[in-house]
Structures are given as structure tokens and as C-alpha cells.
Amino acid sequence: MARANILPTGVECPYGPEELIVSKTNLKGRITYANDVFLRLARYSAAEVIGAPHNLIRHPDMPRSIFKLLWESIQAKKEIFAYVLNMAKNGDHYWVFAHVTPTLDSKRNVTGFHSNRRKPDPVQIDRVKPLYAQILAEEKRHDSRKDGMLRGVECLSDVLKSKGVDYDEFVFSL
Template sequence: MRRAVRPTGIENILGEEELIVSKTDLKGRITYANDVFIRMAKYSWKELVGAPHSLVRHPQMPRCVFKLLWDTLQAKQEIFAYVVNLAKDGSHYWVFAHVTPTLDDNGNIVGYHSNRRKPDRDSISKISPIYQALSEEESRHANAKDGMRAGLDMMVGLLKQQGVGYDEFVLSL
């Protein structure tokens, strides 16, 4: 059983030219992690491989963003997202993620591939209050699933209000 990691508020910054790469199986368990991922997450290779990718999920990251991510991947589409991750020591790091489904020769999803880069600080300052509002909406509900749905509804409402789709919104930040 893994121990609960408590956020420290200390941020680690990904280097300008660094790229975090990971691959997962159909259940989201890590099958590959590059050296940059290992360094930023502060887990060993042995701790990461076979573990669910949610191991690095920061508690302030809205669940509805991951719901959107998984729904998009299940539709065999790529997705871009700003994500704050939690390292083993409680520090955190922001990434701009590009996640794609890995398809076999018959077009079946056999896993997932993610590349993560250093996000622009202005983009983080724009997405942070939105994520905070989504997380607050999610926490208003006793049931986590209901909270996630409410957060997703809120996010869809924000996008409609701005007259943009999710991809257009994320890439405009």
C-alpha cells in the first residue's frame, strides 16, 4: 500500500528543452517512463512501472479534466491539457501534456502515450483560477462521481460561454 503524499507547495520547474515521456497500458498503468519523468516525479523506475499514472495526480487537479482526457482518448483522438502533478516528496510541477492513444494495425487502442513540456507561465496563471473553480465545484458534492460530472458541466458551460471548443481554448492560453 502506498503512502499518501501531502503537497508541500514547493514547485519544481521543467527545463525549457526537457520532455517528459510516458506510456501506459489500457488501464493507465505506466509501462514506460523516461529519465525526465523519473527525476520530476521523484519516484524510482521500479516504483513507477506498473503503477497507475494517477500516482502523480495532484489533489488540486480537477477530476473533470481527466474525465475529458479519458473520453477523448477513448474516441481515438489526441488531447492537449495543462496538468499539475505531485511528486513523491510533495513538490509539484506543471506540464503542458499531449496525450494520444496508441493503436494497433486494426485501429484498436492498445495503450497511451504522453509527452509533456514546460508550460508558459502566463498560461498557468490563466488556467489555475479555472482549475480552482472546477475543483471547488467538484468538492461541493458528497459523491466524487457527481462532483466530477458537475465540474465537467461547469467546464462545458465556460467553453460555450466563450464560444470555443476545448482544444481551441487550451491552445489559446
């Protein structure tokens, strides 16, 4: 799949507030399940996404730091809520309010991850965009992608500290 060649179109994919986007991944973040809403919005077939990395739908304007926070949370057996900008196969985009949880076996070992996503209120997206733009700018200031991501995490942490909230409180305050 030529994901690297996909450029954002600036066109938003329409979907309803009653629709639920669902996907599951294995421990390495490869998709093991995607519902019809996921497939329709992402404009991929099931055959194209099953086994593919979930970052297949990552939009280039989405800070990598947010995904680092997400992965750290779910690998620590915690749930996380996050606003995420996704990109479809044709370059169109769609915002989601994601609830991501680890899937645990009977011994509480993480066996995979499950994400339910809904359409966020446009006001919430208008509030999160400036923060994400600030973090993304910080990430891009560094030559090394790893250094950029780590500086992005620091930027997010500094912003949250200045507001006197943690990430969860911030997300639910929008």
C-alpha cells in the same frame, strides 16, 4: 505505496523548457514506460512506477473533470492537449502541457496511451489556474466523488460555452 499520505509542499520542481517528459500506459492507465525526466521530476524509481497507475502523480488541486475529458478523448482514438498539475513523491509539484495520444495497432485498435509533456509558459498557467480552481470547487461541493466529477464537467462545459470555444480551442488560446 502510501500515495494518500503525500501532502503538497507548495514547492515547484524545476525543469527546463527543452526537457520532454514521456510516459506510456496500458489500457487501464498503468505505466509501462517512463523516461528519465519523468522519474527525476516525479521522484520515483522506474521500479516504483512501472505497473503503477499513472494517477500516482495526480495533484489534489487538479480537477478530476479534466482527466475525465482526457480519458474520453483518448479512448475515442483522439489526441488531446491539456495543462496538468502533477505531484512528485515528496509532495512537490510541477505543471505540464501534455499531449496525450492513443497507441493504435495495425487494425486501429487502441493498445495503450502515450504522453509527451513540456514545461508550459507561466502566463498560460496563470490563465488556467482560475478555471481549474472553479471546477475543483464545484467538484468538492458534492458528497459523491462521481457526482462532483460530473458537475465539474458541466462547469467546464458552461465556461467554455460562455467563451464560445471548445476545450482544444481554449487550451491553445491561452
